[in-house]
Amino acid sequence: MKTFTYTIKDELGIHARPAGMLAKTAKALDSEIIIAKDDKSAAATKLMALMGMGVKCGDTITVTVNGGNEEASEKAMKEFLEANL
Amino acid sequence: MTTYKGKGVYGAVAVGKISVFKRQDVQVKREKVENTDNELKRLEDAKAAAITQLGEIYEKALKEVGEANAAIFDIHMMMVEDEDYNDAIVEMITSQNVNAEYAVAITGDNFAEMFAAMDDAYMQARSADVRDISNRIINCLMSSVTNEEKSNEPVIICADDLAPSETVSLDKDKVLAFVTAHGSSNSHTAILARNMNIPAIIGVGEEFLSAVKDGDIAVANGFTGEFILDPDAETIEAAEMKRAEEQEKKELLQKLKGKENITLDGRKINVYANIGSADNIGAVLLNDAGGIGLFRSEFLYLENSDYPTEDEQFKIYKRVLESMAGKKVIIRTLDIGADKQCDYFNMPKEENPALGIRAIRLCLNRPEIFRTQLRALFRASAFGNLGIMFPMIANVWELEEILAVCESVKAELKKDSIEYSEETELGIMIETPAAALISHKLAPMVDFFSVGTNDLTQYTLACDRQNPDIDRFCDTHHEAVIKLIEMAAESAHRYGKWIGICGELAADTTLTETFLRIGIDELSVSPSFVLKVRDTVRSIDLSKN
Numbered sequence: 054m055k056t057f058t059y060t061i062k063d064e065l066g067i068h069a070r071p072a073g074m075l076a077k078t079a080k081a082l083d084s085e086i087i088i089a090k091d092d093k094s095a096a097a098t099k100l101m102a103l104m105g106m107g108v109k110c111g112d113t114i115t116v117t118v119n120g121g122n123e124e125a126s127e128k129a130m131k132e133f134l135e136a137n138l
Numbered sequence: 139m140t141t142y143k144g145k146g147v148y149g150a151v152a153v154g155k156i157s158v159f160k161r162q163d164v165q166v167k168r169e170k171v172e173n174t175d176n177e178l179k180r181l182e183d184a185k186a187a188a189i190t191q192l193g194e195i196y197e198k199a200l201k202e203v204g205e206a207n208a209a210i211f212d213i214h215m216m217m218v219e220d221e222d223y224n225d226a227i228v229e230m231i232t233s234q235n236v237n238a239e240y241a242v243a244i245t246g247d248n249f250a251e252m253f254a255a256m257d258d259a260y261m262q263a264r265s266a267d268v269r270d271i272s273n274r275i276i277n278c279l280m281s282s283v284t285n286e287e288k289s290n291e292p293v294i295i296c297a298d299d300l301a302p303s304e305t306v307s308l309d310k311d312k313v314l315a316f317v318t319a320h321g322s323s324n325s326h327t328a329i330l331a332r333n334m335n336i337p338a339i340i341g342v343g344e345e346f347l348s349a350v351k352d353g354d355i356a357v358a359n360g361f362t363g364e365f366i367l368d369p370d371a372e373t374i375e376a377a378e379m380k381r382a383e384e385q386e387k388k389e390l391l392q393k394l395k396g397k398e399n400i401t402l403d404g405r406k407i408n409v410y411a412n413i414g415s416a417d418n419i420g421a422v423l424l425n426d427a428g429g430i431g432l433f434r435s436e437f438l439y440l441e442n443s444d445y446p447t448e449d450e451q452f453k454i455y456k457r458v459l460e461s462m463a464g465k466k467v468i469i470r471t472l473d474i475g476a477d478k479q480c481d482y483f484n485m486p487k488e489e490n491p492a493l494g495i496r497a498i499r500l501c502l503n504r505p506e507i508f509r510t511q512l513r514a515l516f517r518a519s520a521f522g523n524l525g526i527m528f529p530m531i532a533n534v535w536e537l538e539e540i541l542a543v544c545e546s547v548k549a550e551l552k553k554d555s556i557e558y559s560e561e562t563e564l565g566i567m568i569e570t571p572a573a574a575l576i577s578h579k580l581a582p583m584v585d586f587f588s589v590g591t592n593d594l595t596q597y598t599l600a601c602d603r604q605n606p607d608i609d610r611f612c613d614t615h616h617e618a619v620i621k622l623i624e625m626a627a628e629s630a631h632r633y634g635k636w637i638g639i640c641g642e643l644a645a646d647t648t649l650t651e652t653f654l655r656i657g658i659d660e661l662s663v664s665p666s667f668v669l670k671v672r673d674t675v676r677s678i679d680l681s682k683n
Contacts, residue, residue: 068260069267073213100213101220101249104264107256 055118055127063138066109071137076100078133083121086130090114097130139370140349144317144342146363147328151381152294152315152337153374156354158347159297159304166276169237177231181238184278188218191274192303199306203333210267210302217271223249239279246272266327270301294358296350300327310334315358317365319347335388339363387425390669395426399672401654402679409672410466410662412640416454419461421665426672429466431588431662432527432640433458435511436473439480445507451514459522468525468588468662470567471511473497492602497530502539512547519559527565527588532572534579541583567640569593574622577629587630588662591641595619614643620652627657638662647674654678 063071079086079097086097090112095102097116108114116134118127171177192215199208217223223245230241250265250272292314297304299320305327316331321340331338337360349367350356357366357377366373399407410431411422422430438446438454459467474480475496488494501508515526528540544564551558568574569590577587591614596603598619601612623639630637638660643649645663647670653661654675663671 065260066258069213069264070209073209073216076216096221099221100216101268102222104261105252105256107258107261109258 055123056115057127057131058113058115059131059134059138060113061108061110061138064110066112067103067106067138069104072100072103074137075103075133078129082126082129084123084126085119085121086126087117087119088114089117139373140367142342142346142349142365142367144339144363144365146360147338147340148332148336149361150315150335150337150384151360151377152358153369153377153381154314154355155291155293156296156350156352156356157293158350158352159295159300161297161304166239166243167237168240171231171235171237174232174235177238178228180279181227181231181242181275184238184275185218187278188271188274189215191278192218192271195303195306199330202306202310203330207330207333211306214267214271214274214303217267218275239276242272242275242279246275266299266301270303273301274303294356296347298344298347302327302330305330305334310336315339315360317342317346317356317358319344339365387666387669390673391426394669394672394676397672397676399428399675401675402677403681405654405680407654407658407675408466408638408660409668409675410468410638410640410660411665411668412662413665416458418665419458422462422668425665425668427665427668429468429523430458430462431466431468431638431660433467433469434473435469435471436478439472439474439483440478442482444482445510448510448514448517451511452517455515455518455524456521459518459524462522464523466523466525468527468563468565469515470527470529471498471515472501472507473529475500492596498528498536498540499530501528502536505543508543509547512544513551516544516547516551516558516562517556519562520557523561524559525563525565525586527567527586529567529590530569530593531566531580532570534576534583537566537580537583567593568623568626568637569597569641571598571622574626577626578632581629581633581635584635586635587626587637588660589623589626589637589639589641589658591619591623591639591643594622594641595643598622614646615649620656623653623658624656631657636660645671647671650674651678651680654680 061067067075076098087094088097088103090106090108093106095106097103116130118130192211196208196211199211226245226248227241230236230244231238246268250268253265253268254262256262292312294315294317295308295313296317299318300316305316313336316336316338318340319342321327328338328340337358339358339360342365346365354367355369357369357373359377369377399409401407408428410429411425411427412432413419413422413430414434415437438451455469474483475485475491475494479485485495495503515524518524531537548558563585565584565586565588566573566580567590568577568587571594573580581587592603595601595612595614595616599612599616601608603612627637636659639653639658640662644661645667650671661671
């Protein structure tokens, strides 16, 4: 299991479009990805749950990568977040 | 004639017949089913059909409103396939033995409620997306056709609210305007209307819906948010005129977009926009201005009940610079006094405020206000292409003092390791006859001049511009004013500096040629005049006399 944190820079936070892209990215990976903020968490593949977390600009999320090729998945998630959020 | 007021989300005017948008009223009933497997199969088929439809809508949106705005339908497709949403529906069908329609309706409601309860206006607006996809699946389950407006002439669509998919599905050529009782400016429908260039008014309220009938005549004004039912002849005429004007502007934009502002003989002129608040940036970009030639910073002070802090100012300047993405932005320092007063400044009453403590005089007398603004400006300069302009200069020593303050502010920032741009241009307004007459002394000290014709006219002709009775004495084309501008232009060019005009006269296209012949390099006008001035510039040939 690998864990890292990321602080959202996108002005709108995890809004519909990046949530959709995030879910797509996570689906393509062979690891289970969990996004958590405070006491809320959601599988990164679940679009509505991700949006429902209400992650805003400046919030720090914790990303947990479990199973599969964890190293590659962690790298992919980091790259995605840097580029889109 | 009845006027209803909503919020205009796309500035354009439409006049025409109304068509009331009728949604097939889907009545979902709870029914007991024995064969839940069959129900799950129906659900899968309906979802597949919904995805196909959304794919088609996505393609249509892609063509009409572009990739960024079409993306919402991609999200809709993902929502249809969302795990939690589907788990909830399937769970309901299997554990409660209910029909799929009912399970989708209830689940859709629950998820929509979840979004509606969030503390963020953007996410609240997403509940409409959930309802939209749920209704689509239900329609597919009932194999009813989705709503399609069939009318032969273009109409003003009136609805309680429109789902994004409904907005895009409408035939664009048959829609004059959208008017809805509900909706928010964050809704995708509002965003789509803006991108389809269709006037749209939202949030008009319930009462208007019961008043409108198919075939009624109405005026929809997307600028003011007014929806006028059964307008009188005068109102229709005014609306038609406004519409024709807008049409002309649209055609100009089409013609000029991306083109350089060069005269027929090849001289390049910058045509910039004047704005008085950060909210006007949309209009600047919409009218394809080359930059901002005058950003009046007064609004920051006038809108506040106390002095705006350095950080407050910095944030706004930075936003403006970033929005303009490298295009020139000239911000004028505080020009308050005379006709613009601010209570918390506690300015003593003056006999002749136009000749009193205003603009740069106020700043030089109260250096703490001036320094705060300059620090905010220089800090923001790191985020774009900034020019700073000082108003109401009449003496060389004023400019010396100003430049000394600028240097000390920059030194301070450097000491604190705060970034600023060394490229920041500094300029002055030429709006007193004195400044024009000593422009040869001022020019070497600055990077540019910008002529404020309103004040220059007032001070040259000794005409109070607030007094309508002296209108005929206040000739804005007066030879004396033109001569002063000519003097300033000569001085500027002698020292290799540029000169612009940012007063109202810059928009007077009967003078454009005169200004260009004098050697004016830049014209800065209200956003709505930008295209007209650009068109004029491109029609002038300075090689002919």
